[in-house]
Amino acid sequence: MGSQITAPHHQIQAPADGRLEGPRAAAPYAEAIAAFGDVSEALSELHELDDLLHLIARKICALVGVRRCSLYLRDERSSLYRGQVGHWLHDIDEGVKRLTSGGAGDAFTREIVATKAPVVVQDTRSDTRPIKSTMRSWDVRSMLGVPMVLRGDVVGIVYLDDADQRRSYTAADEAIASMFANLAAIAIQQARLTSDLRARLTTVATQNASMRRAAVVDDRLTALVLEGSNMREIASAIADLTGKACAIHDAEFRQIAVGRPPGSEDGMLPKLLSTETRAHPDVRRALAGLRDNRPGVVGPMPYAGVHNRCIVAPVAAGTDQWGHLLLLEHGSRLTNFDMIVARRGATVIAWGMSAERRAAAAEWNVGASLAGELIRGNRDISALERRAEHMGIRIDAPHALCLITTAAESGTIVPDARAVAEAFAAEDGARPMATAVTDGVGVIVPLPSDDVKGLEAVKARATAACAALDADGALIAGISTVCRRPTDYVRAYEQATQVVRCLNTFAGDDRSQVLAANDLGAGRLFLSTSNAAEADRFVEETLGRLLTDKSRADLLTTLHVFCRNGRSVRRTSQAMGVHENTIRYRIMRTETLTELDVTDDSDAQFSVQLALLILRLKGVLPWEAGVEAPGPGTATEADAAADA
Structure with missing residues (x-):
C-alpha cells in the first residue's frame, strides 16, 4: 500500500533561486526519493505512527548529514506543535513528547509556519528567535527548522541539529530536507488514514463480537425465563x-x-x-x-x-x-x-x-369470579366445573366457606379479597378462592379431610388469618359446614352469614373471633334472627337460679359439660374428674332448681342447650367439651356426701 504513494510534481522541484541546477541536483534528489521509497514501503508493515515517525527522522538525518532530529505534529485543537519522536544516539522520545512549539515566545517556529519554508538559526546563543531556555537545556548551537507542508498547511515541523556543535546549513541542505519533509507529510497523512480505518474496522469487529455475545446472553437468559427457571x-x-x-x-x-x-x-x-x-x-x-x-x-x-x-x-x-x-x-x-x-x-x-x-393476577381474577358464581348459585354447573378444571381445582372435593367480616360498630374496614386469600394460603400449597361479598369477603377453603378435624383445621387457619389481617381483633369469621357439590355453596354462604350474625349479636368484648356452623348447631337458626334482650330473657327464664347464685356455679358448669358430652354421666365424670355419683347429684339438683327434666324430656333438653349456647356466645361458658373440675371450696356438702 505504501509503495504506491507518489508525490505531487511541485513538491519535488528544486528551489527557484537557481542554487541547485544541473547535474549537481540529481544525486541529492535521487537520495531523497529513494529515502521516501523506503518510507513508502514501510507503511504496509508499520502499524504504529511513532514507528513511522522514527523512520522519517532517521532518513532525514541521513539526507542532511546531522546527528539529531526531533519531529513535531500540529495539534488541531490548539494549533500548536507537539513533540512526537526524537532521533539521536539514544532514546530521547520521552523528553521530546514533553515539548510544545509555536507559542507566543517561539519566534523561530512562527517564522517557519508563516513562510512555509526552512529557517536556519546559525548561532542559538546570539539569535533571539528560538527560546533560549530550551536551546540551553538541549545544548543546541545551530538548528535547521523544516516545515512539513501538505495542501498548503504546515502539518508538522522537523528540527535538525548537531547537538553541541555549530553547523552551517547550505541551500542544498534546506532543499533536500524540505523536499523530503513534504514527501513525509504525505506518508504521515496516509498512515493516519490507514490507522483510522484500522481503528474503525477494529471497532466494528468489536461491536459485532459484542453484539454476538449479547445475542448469546439474550438467548440464554430468555430461554431460562421461558422454561420457568427460578x-x-x-x-x-x-x-x-x-x-x-x-x-x-x-x-x-x-x-x-x-x-x-x-x-x-x-x-x-x-x-x-x-x-x-x-x-x-x-x-x-x-x-x-x-x-x-x-x-x-x-x-x-x-x-x-x-x-x-x-x-x-x-x-x-x-x-x-x-x-x-x-x-x-x-x-x-x-x-x-x-x-x-x-x-x-x-x-x-x-x-x-x-x-x-x-x-397471577389473571389467575386471581378467574378464581375470584369462580368463587363469586359458586356463592351466588350459577345454574350452569358444567361450565363452573370446566373453569375449575382449567385452574386445577376440584370443586366436587370437600371445601368450607368462610365469611370474613368486621365486628359490629368496630369501624374497621374489611381487607380486600386478595389480601384475605394470601392470609389463608396454606403451607401445603392448597389455594383458597376469595371474592368480595355484601358482608365482607367470602373464602372457599379446601379441607384437609372430610370430617370434623378438617373443619377444625379451617377454623385454625381462619383464626390465624384474622389475627394477621387485624391484630386488634376487629375481624370475625363464620364457617359453614362441609361443601361437597357445586350446589352446596349457596347454603354454605347462608350458614356462614348466620354464624356471623350470632357473633355480632351476642358476643361481648372477649368474643371468639371464629366460629363454625357446627359449633352452633340448629340453634343458629333461632339465634340469627333474635336480639340480645330477648335472648337474655330466655336464658334467665330457662336457667334461673343457676345464674343468680354464685354458690351454684358448679351446677351450671356440670350442666354445660353434661350436655356437651351427650348427657352421659360417665363421660361427664371423666371430663370433670369427679365421681359419677357427684354428677348424678348435681344434675338432680339442677333439675330441681330449674324445674326441667334434662335427663329425659327432649323439649327441656333443647331449651337448656339453647340457653347454654347463648352463654357460650357471650363468653360466660367455654366452647370446649371438657373443663377442669371445680377448685377447692366450690363443691357443696351434698357433693361430698354423694362422693362418699
Whole structure:
C-alpha cells in the first residue's frame, strides 16, 4: 500500500533561486526519493505512527548529514506543535513528547509556519528567535527548522541539529530536507488514514463480537425465563456468563438468589446491599447517586466493608422497581460485557416477574369470579366445573366457606379479597378462592379431610388469618359446614352469614373471633334472627337460679359439660374428674332448681342447650367439651356426701 504513494510534481522541484541546477541536483534528489521509497514501503508493515515517525527522522538525518532530529505534529485543537519522536544516539522520545512549539515566545517556529519554508538559526546563543531556555537545556548551537507542508498547511515541523556543535546549513541542505519533509507529510497523512480505518474496522469487529455475545446472553437468559427457571438458576447463569459472583435482591433488599462462577471462593459474594453495609453513609450516598433505572458501578469502599467494585443494575419494569441485580468484581476487572450482561439480566428478570404477576393476577381474577358464581348459585354447573378444571381445582372435593367480616360498630374496614386469600394460603400449597361479598369477603377453603378435624383445621387457619389481617381483633369469621357439590355453596354462604350474625349479636368484648356452623348447631337458626334482650330473657327464664347464685356455679358448669358430652354421666365424670355419683347429684339438683327434666324430656333438653349456647356466645361458658373440675371450696356438702 505504501509503495504506491507518489508525490505531487511541485513538491519535488528544486528551489527557484537557481542554487541547485544541473547535474549537481540529481544525486541529492535521487537520495531523497529513494529515502521516501523506503518510507513508502514501510507503511504496509508499520502499524504504529511513532514507528513511522522514527523512520522519517532517521532518513532525514541521513539526507542532511546531522546527528539529531526531533519531529513535531500540529495539534488541531490548539494549533500548536507537539513533540512526537526524537532521533539521536539514544532514546530521547520521552523528553521530546514533553515539548510544545509555536507559542507566543517561539519566534523561530512562527517564522517557519508563516513562510512555509526552512529557517536556519546559525548561532542559538546570539539569535533571539528560538527560546533560549530550551536551546540551553538541549545544548543546541545551530538548528535547521523544516516545515512539513501538505495542501498548503504546515502539518508538522522537523528540527535538525548537531547537538553541541555549530553547523552551517547550505541551500542544498534546506532543499533536500524540505523536499523530503513534504514527501513525509504525505506518508504521515496516509498512515493516519490507514490507522483510522484500522481503528474503525477494529471497532466494528468489536461491536459485532459484542453484539454476538449479547445475542448469546439474550438467548440464554430468555430461554431460562421461558422454561420457568427460578431466580437461583438465573443468577447462576449470569455468574457463568461473566465469571463473576452474582446476587439478586428484592425491593426490600432481601437477598433471594446468588450465583457463583465455577471455582470461585464461597465467601466472595456481593454484600453491598446487606443491612450492615447499607447503613454506612458513604454507601447510602453512592446508591442514591445511581441514575434511575440505569446500572452503575459502586465501590470500592474498604472502610465501609466494600472491598471490590460492584455493578448495581435495577430490576424494574416501567415505574415499578422490584429489586436489584449485583455483579461483583473478582478474579478479573469489570468490563463493558459485564455491564451488558447485568443490564440484560435485570431486564429479563423484570420481564419474567412482570409476566408472572400478570399471570397471577389473571389467575386471581378467574378464581375470584369462580368463587363469586359458586356463592351466588350459577345454574350452569358444567361450565363452573370446566373453569375449575382449567385452574386445577376440584370443586366436587370437600371445601368450607368462610365469611370474613368486621365486628359490629368496630369501624374497621374489611381487607380486600386478595389480601384475605394470601392470609389463608396454606403451607401445603392448597389455594383458597376469595371474592368480595355484601358482608365482607367470602373464602372457599379446601379441607384437609372430610370430617370434623378438617373443619377444625379451617377454623385454625381462619383464626390465624384474622389475627394477621387485624391484630386488634376487629375481624370475625363464620364457617359453614362441609361443601361437597357445586350446589352446596349457596347454603354454605347462608350458614356462614348466620354464624356471623350470632357473633355480632351476642358476643361481648372477649368474643371468639371464629366460629363454625357446627359449633352452633340448629340453634343458629333461632339465634340469627333474635336480639340480645330477648335472648337474655330466655336464658334467665330457662336457667334461673343457676345464674343468680354464685354458690351454684358448679351446677351450671356440670350442666354445660353434661350436655356437651351427650348427657352421659360417665363421660361427664371423666371430663370433670369427679365421681359419677357427684354428677348424678348435681344434675338432680339442677333439675330441681330449674324445674326441667334434662335427663329425659327432649323439649327441656333443647331449651337448656339453647340457653347454654347463648352463654357460650357471650363468653360466660367455654366452647370446649371438657373443663377442669371445680377448685377447692366450690363443691357443696351434698357433693361430698354423694362422693362418699
